[in-house]
Amino acid sequence: MSTPAAAVAAGVLPGRVWLYSNYHCNLTCTYCLTESGPGVQRRELTAERMLETARQAAELGFTALGVTGGEPFLVPDMPKTLAGLGAILPTVGLTNGTLFTGRRLAAVEVLAGTDVALQISLDSADPAVNDEARGPDNFAKVVAAIPALIERGITVRIATTGESDNPDDLARLCELHRGLGVPDSDHVVRPVISRGRAVTADLGVDATVDDLPAELTITADGAFWSPFGPTVINGRLDTDLLLTRTTDPLRVPAQTLLGLVEGRPAGGDTTLNIR
């Protein structure tokens, strides 16, 4: 078996390591993979734990980090933690974008000029369509937050999750994000994956391990094949994409992931455009 560093350098293993900072959220989106919401167990990774994982990831040869949840910005000091992570490896922080007002908006200024981008969910240019999945006033909060963040020197990406195959819908959304200051290169579009709450709501497409890039994902419950792995349904954690319960040292799940990747047939991992 090769090393993670060699595998990442050769493109065999994706370079990004994901961290689930927490599972609680101020929203209860219809397709949420983790059944996140205000009342769920937080299952947080501490800032120290995330930073140590990042250091180990860099030593192992990984090249980027991602932070997701839950809503990471519900965790106190998340801006400082993200800045710390960005000092170790380029980092993208996923957020629903609804919390950036007042003190939180001021606190996030620490990310200006760092190697941290915020990826904000925005599913439609139609407020009603967007808010149907993501909650009341979501659209208005997000389109207010994006320019406010950009004005403060923070890199913003937009992630669109949805089932619409209407090119007009996508064109209108792209027109919107360009107007908000986010270029096409920072807009990702992906399908709803039928895991977590999406299963309950009968939404999305089935994704097997062969559909999901092997992006090492660290949570309070263990390490997973992909950020689409540590999903929750009816309050129970899915284990089908669990790699190891051990996450420290990071080489344990990294070697397990690499062993699986090297035993995996080539091809077939990009059909659903899951990124």
Added chain:
Amino acid sequence: MLLDAAAAPLTARPYYQNGDPGPLVAALATVPELLEVSLPFLTTVLGASTLDARTKEIVIVRTSALLHCVYCGNSHSVVALDSGLTAAEVVALRDEPRAALGGEREDALLGWVDAVAGGNGPVADAVAARFGRSFADHEVVELTLLVGATMMLNRFCTALELPTSPAVIDRLTAAGLR
């Protein structure tokens, strides 16, 4: 706590390829890195080796009886029958006090098992000497590890209340062992 095939982690999936792998695997699969090392270890220690299957099952059934492990006692009573022990011999191993099996080699072995699994502290010199006269050093090592591994399994299976499979219960019933 027991994972079915749909919930089996990636590295555990091979154990489910031929159907239900049993409750031990289904429990260990919740910590896949432990499954990956413990199953090969247990298979090596409890499975075929230079020691004959009858000898090993004597150790496992007797140890499981001493530690009152219902799951291991039931499962390995069936394996013992398949390894050439009679139903009467299995009963003798499970009884307390146990009956002798009748041969010096096996009775010396049972003395060792009773001392290791049922006692505390060092094994009495006389028991060790008798055992050592019937078994070579490497066999002493292997059989002692077998006792220890079985004790580990006994406590694991008992604490987690792993269920005996219906097929095992049917076999035990047919053999008059229930």
